[in-house]
Amino acid sequence: GKVYFGYETTRQTVNGKTGSVLVPCETAETVAAIFEQYKNPETSLSDVVTFIQDNNLPVNGVECGKDIKRSLDKSTISLLLKNPLYVRADKDVYRYLLSKGCRIIDDIDAFDGVHGLFWHNYRSKTEMYVKVGYHEGIVDSETWLAVQDKKSHHSTPLRKGVNLKSWLSGLMKCGHCGRGIHIDY
Numbered sequence: 001g002k003v004y005f006g007y008e009t010t011r012q013t014v015n016g017k018t019g020s021v022l023v024p025c026e027t028a029e030t031v032a033a034i035f036e037q038y039k040n041p042e043t044s045l046s047d048v049v050t051f052i053q054d055n056n057l058p059v060n061g062v063e064c065g066k067d068i069k070r071s072l073d074k075s076t077i078s079l080l081l082k083n084p085l086y087v088r089a090d091k092d093v094y095r096y097l098l099s100k101g102c103r104i105i106d107d108i109d110a111f112d113g114v115h116g117l118f119w120h121n122y123r124s125k126t127e128m129y130v131k132v133g134y135h136e137g138i139v140d141s142e143t144w145l146a147v148q149d150k151k152s153h154h155s156t157p158l159r160k161g162v163n164l165k166s167w168l169s170g171l172m173k174c175g176h177c178g179r180g181i182h183i184d185y
Contacts, residue, residue, distance in 0.1 A: 004085055006031035006138055014134050022116075022135035030057040030072075031086055035139045038081055039146040045074040081151060084117035084130060087144035088137030093117075096145055097130055105131040113141065 007022035014021065030052060037048045052059065052072055059072050072080075080086070087093055090113035097104055102119075116137035120129045172181040 004083075005080060006086065007135065012134075022133065024136060024138055027058050027060075028138050030059060031080065031138045033057055034072075034077055034080060035086070035143050035147055038077075039143055039150065041150065045077055048077055049074060078151075081147050084119055084144070085133070085135075086138045087116060088113050088140055089115060089117050089132060090141045092145060093141045096148065100128075102128045102130045105129060 004022065006024060006028040008025040009020040010023050011018060012021040033051070033055070034048055037043050037051050038045070049072065051057075084093070084097070089111045091108055091111050094104065094108050094111045110132040114136055116133050116135050118131045118133050120131070121127070173179065174181065
């Protein structure tokens with residue numbers, strides 16, 4: 001299966017079944033640092049990239065017996081920050097996910113503050129399924145929830161490009177969905 005940044009896979013027997021389980025590896029310290037840095041209100045994604053580079057945090061690893069070279073850019077870090085894989089999911093995370101309309105497969109008792117989550121979008125862009133994994137989370141729930149709150153209040157900056165169709169492009173947003181207008185004539 002897929003190996004996620006900050007984890008490596010090992011074969012383990014859980015509940016009588018043997019399979020691959022994610023285990024934190026040396027890049028887990030980078031994941032923790034990314035969340036810690038970004039939760040500060042004045043820190044941007046660019047600041048996080050600079051922090052990783054300035055502190056020589058590990059971003060490369062070994063997957064399936066071969067060296068993997070990674071570069072963490074702003075878009076990769078943004079996706080990493082949204083992923084519930086890294087949170088040590090507790091009851092606060094459970095309530096947060098319910099408030100966001102997620103379909104949660106496991107009962108609230110499975111949210112033990114130790115294990116991380118897997119999320120899936122099954123053929124639907126609007127409904128997200130969440131399942132408690134066998135892997136240990138890297139980031140505490142308080143930090144993860146602070147990052148989610150910051151990301152939810154973050155607005156996309158206006159585009160600086162020139163649009164020849166209308167001077168209103170990039171300035172006007174739909175009052176219903178919040179997306180930028182599109183001029184078609």
